[in-house]
Amino acid sequence: MTNVPLLLVSDFTYARGGRILFQDISFSLFSGDVIVLMGPNGSGKTTLLRCLASIPEVSANIMKSQSFSQSYVGHLNGLKMGMTVQQNLLLQSQATPKRVRQILEAKGLDALKNRFISTLSAGQRRQIALTRLALADAQVWLIDEPTTHLDKAAAKQFWHMLAAHIQGGGAGVLTSHTVVPFSQAKVITLHE
């Protein structure tokens, strides 16, 4: 763990349509950290995660270190239905065909390589979206409800993947409705 945070959120307030979604959120994310955003539906977990990913806009209250790099998997998987699994993964800027093949093999998903996304189940699509994280070589993973649609085995595989990422000096921010099997995870609870 280093003393320089990868991500520093200070007194962050977000309002939409005249309604304050969350107020004065402050936390810092260091290398090796996992932060879990929890809270009831509508409390702003996904919005906060999107803000961290700079999707709505860049906020002065969210500071990122110079070495910060991110990979984001949202509630929607961001996969093109009319393209195959391999073609989708190759859209990741760091991806090469060899690397895609290796990662799919390592995750036991190589049988899906040439299948169109539209022919996959919701769980399989989620697995492919999460596989993108491993391709990105990003330091911080931002994931919205990572285990949605996953069966037990696939969920377990994801937690192993996240653990390996953390051990390798990465960090992650997740949203979740349930307790995550990560003893060192810091939980931030948002209220409606």
Added chain:
Amino acid sequence: MNKLIQQMRQDLFSSAQYVIHVLIVFLSLVVAFGILSSSRPALWQAFLPTLLLGLSYGVMSLSLDQLFREDWEDGTLEWRISEGMSLEIYVFAKIMTHWLRLSLPLTGIVGIISGFSSFPLLIGVATSTLVLTFLGAIGSALCLTVKAHTSFLLPLLTLPIGIPMIIVSMGAISDPTATTLSYIALQGGLSLMAIALSMIAAPFALKLALR
């Protein structure tokens, strides 16, 4: 630059089926008009350039609803932005690929139907659809958060601002006294205006939708 090319490559090779549908609609309408005016070949000859230009404009405007919607609905837009792609690059890539994959085949088909006899017609189809795509991108981005599909709302939004382009293109086809170059210059000027306006307004509209 790499991201721009990557986005354009992705769009060029996806949704080919949709492009084919639009081209089939265009051809069906031309054939229908051809059958209706088969008893009056002189009228058909006189009316054909205007018909081709009008139909090109029409099918392009109906297709604009899809410009950002697919990426919006499958999460690709969010993903692209999170990957660090600027909205301006994204918008430009989407517009150019939409125009390349739809307007170029349309211009080719118009050329074949008209026997490549009218250069102003081909320039008119290519530039008026370019202007329409840039202007339509603003409407398409504004309509993203509307839950219902807006295929018929968008032409209503874009038609009034696209009318000057139609008038200029029609003029180029039907005015035998004018030099082609003057019309091309006018069409080029309108295209530049549409690009400048769209590259400010469409990313801003997308930014609002992403909030």
